[in-house]
Amino acid sequence: MLNRTKYKNSTRDFVYEALRDAIVSLELPPGATISEKEISEELEVSRTPVREAFLRLTEDELLTVLPQRGSYISLIDLDHVEDARFLREQAEAGIIRLACESFSDSYIEKLEKNLKYQRFARDNDDENELFILDKAFHRLIAEGSSKSRVWEVIQKVDTHSNRLRKLSLAMKLNWKKLVDQHEEMLSAIKAKDSDLAEKLMRNHLALLIYDQKALKESYPDYFK
Amino acid sequence: MLNRTKYKNSTRDFVYEALRDAIVSLELPPGATISEKEISEELEVSRTPVREAFLRLTEDELLTVLPQRGSYISLIDLDHVEDARFLREQAEAGIIRLACESFSDSYIEKLEKNLKYQRFARDNDDENELFILDKAFHRLIAEGSSKSRVWEVIQKVDTHSNRLRKLSLAMKLNWKKLVDQHEEMLSAIKAKDSDLAEKLMRNHLALLIYDQKALKESYPDYFK
DNA sequence: TCTACCACACTACCATACAAGTATGCTAGT
DNA sequence: ACTAGCATACTTGTATGGTAGTGTGGTAGA
Numbered sequence: 001m002l003n004r005t006k007y008k009n010s011t012r013d014f015v016y017e018a019l020r021d022a023i024v025s026l027e028l029p030p031g032a033t034i035s036e037k038e039i040s041e042e043l044e045v046s047r048t049p050v051r052e053a054f055l056r057l058t059e060d061e062l063l064t065v066l067p068q069r070g071s072y073i074s075l076i077d078l079d080h081v082e083d084a085r086f087l088r089e090q091a092e093a094g095i096i097r098l099a100c101e102s103f104s105d106s107y108i109e110k111l112e113k114n115l116k117y118q119r120f121a122r123d124n125d126d127e128n129e130l131f132i133l134d135k136a137f138h139r140l141i142a143e144g145s146s147k148s149r150v151w152e153v154i155q156k157v158d159t160h161s162n163r164l165r166k167l168s169l170a171m172k173l174n175w176k177k178l179v180d181q182h183e184e185m186l187s188a189i190k191a192k193d194s195d196l197a198e199k200l201m202r203n204h205l206a207l208l209i210y211d212q213k214a215l216k217e218s219y220p221d222y223f224k
Numbered sequence: 225m226l227n228r229t230k231y232k233n234s235t236r237d238f239v240y241e242a243l244r245d246a247i248v249s250l251e252l253p254p255g256a257t258i259s260e261k262e263i264s265e266e267l268e269v270s271r272t273p274v275r276e277a278f279l280r281l282t283e284d285e286l287l288t289v290l291p292q293r294g295s296y297i298s299l300i301d302l303d304h305v306e307d308a309r310f311l312r313e314q315a316e317a318g319i320i321r322l323a324c325e326s327f328s329d330s331y332i333e334k335l336e337k338n339l340k341y342q343r344f345a346r347d348n349d350d351e352n353e354l355f356i357l358d359k360a361f362h363r364l365i366a367e368g369s370s371k372s373r374v375w376e377v378i379q380k381v382d383t384h385s386n387r388l389r390k391l392s393l394a395m396k397l398n399w400k401k402l403v404d405q406h407e408e409m410l411s412a413i414k415a416k417d418s419d420l421a422e423k424l425m426r427n428h429l430a431l432l433i434y435d436q437k438a439l440k441e442s443y444p445d446y447f448k
Numbered sequence: 449t450c451t452a453c454c455a456c457a458c459t460a461c462c463a464t465a466c467a468a469g470t471a472t473g474c475t476a477g478t
Numbered sequence: 479a480c481t482a483g484c485a486t487a488c489t490t491g492t493a494t495g496g497t498a499g500t501g502t503g504g505t506a507g508a
Contacts, residue, residue: 010291011492035459046493051460055276059283067234068460068499083373090318091311149307153381235462259489270463275490292469292490 016053030222075224098145100194107144240277254446322369324418331368
């Protein structure tokens with residue numbers, strides 16, 4: 001794993017971020033067992049900060065701890081994924097309505113710039129970059145509507161979906177139409193058409209039910 | 225504080241629940257300083273589980289920890305309250321739409337029973353009971369729509385509002401019209417009128433901006 | 449061969465000791 | 479009288495030792 005010095009001040013945060021990144025990137029796959037001692041030796045820290053990181057990961061539902069038995073990376077629970085997706089749809093529907101009501105020119109520009117890069121990434125089949133730009137696009141809409149904190153909360157409960165997205169990336173699923181949808185959404189915001197914007201957003205996020213079935217069949221061990 | 229034996233298995237959960245209840249009930253008021261050592265002596269446990277409870281409370285934004293300096297109960301941040309309210313409005317608007325589409329008779333009955341008690345509590349000026357019944361009412365709608373987990377998530381981020389509600393209880397603010405609104409909502413669900421139900425829910429939750437101003441003036445030390 | 453039992457290795461949980469940063473008040477020097 | 483600086487008593491952060499519960503593999507006995 002990475003070197004400690006490039007991280008935050010506290011050892012706890014270092015361990016937490018290292019583990020979370022490893023889990024979300026599937027470097028530590030769902031179902032893998034890990035122990036406090038093992039990680040503490042690997043990262044060359046004591047068990048205390050590792051334990052505290054474990055607690056936070058448990059809260060994020062990325063880790064499952066069985067007292068006196070062991071811990072393992074949580075399996076992806078499609079019910080949880082759907083609940084997170086539902087919450088996200090409701091939240092972002094409300095947010096994009098706000099965006100239609102009041103959105104500064106500077107944020108319009110930021111979105112346009114982001115979209116330009118999205119098109120570029122799409123034309124170059126750079127799914128990884130598209131993944132990042134997609135996230136940034138939605139974040140910008142929330143930011144411009146002064147709802148950054150809401151967006152952060154959603155992100156927090158959306159970790160399971162993030163792992164799914166990583167899987168769908170690996171399987172090269174449909175990432176193309178995404179850009180078109182984003183463009184339509186930006187047009188709606190510019191036209192201040194709240195109803196249309198909300199509808200587009202809901203359709204867009206409904207698609208996040210990717211090919212859950214296909215993914216589950218390809219990686220059965222990763223699912224609950 | 226309470227005896228340990230009546231709580232869950234782990235010491236950590238015992239400490240966490242004891243502190244969280246004390247904070248939300250305002251027994252530990254915003255701004256009050258507490259230390260790991262102090263709590264560990266009071267509850268007669270070691271510092272480790274106390275510390276772990278502190279970490280969880282920090283994640284809930286109920287506690288603020290300043291390394292090497294001290295910890296204090298977080299002040300109520302009205303911006304955070306509004307963000308949580310916004311998220312709750314979006315979520316419950318979506319949930320009540322679901323309720324209009326599919327809601328079993330048994331849950332209709334449960335809501336009716338709950339409302340009966342609400343009327344009783346209102347007529348007896350029992351604000352405390354009304355507080356509990358209000359919570360249960362909303363929870364029932366989520367449960368009946370198979371969105372319990374979403375409701376739990378909302379609850380988790382809504383802790384600041386809960387403290388506000390406790391304050392407004394103390395000030396005997398308007399708790400009467402609440403029952404009427406709930407009755408209208410149930411009627412809309414029965415009539416399967418999604419649009420009306422959603423509108424009612426949004427209006428209802430918009431009111432949760434109580435008299436924030438009045439509260440802030442009455443308890444200035446509790447706010448950020 | 450099968451089963452009951454036990455020793456052992458493993459886990460997370462909790463207690464405690466030590467380290468390091470911070471605030472405060474006293475004291476010595478001006 | 480005032481200030482710089484240090485001792486001290488706090489705080490949280492980290493390390494480590496011991497405890498109790500759990501799974502496993504081997505062994506003795508039928």
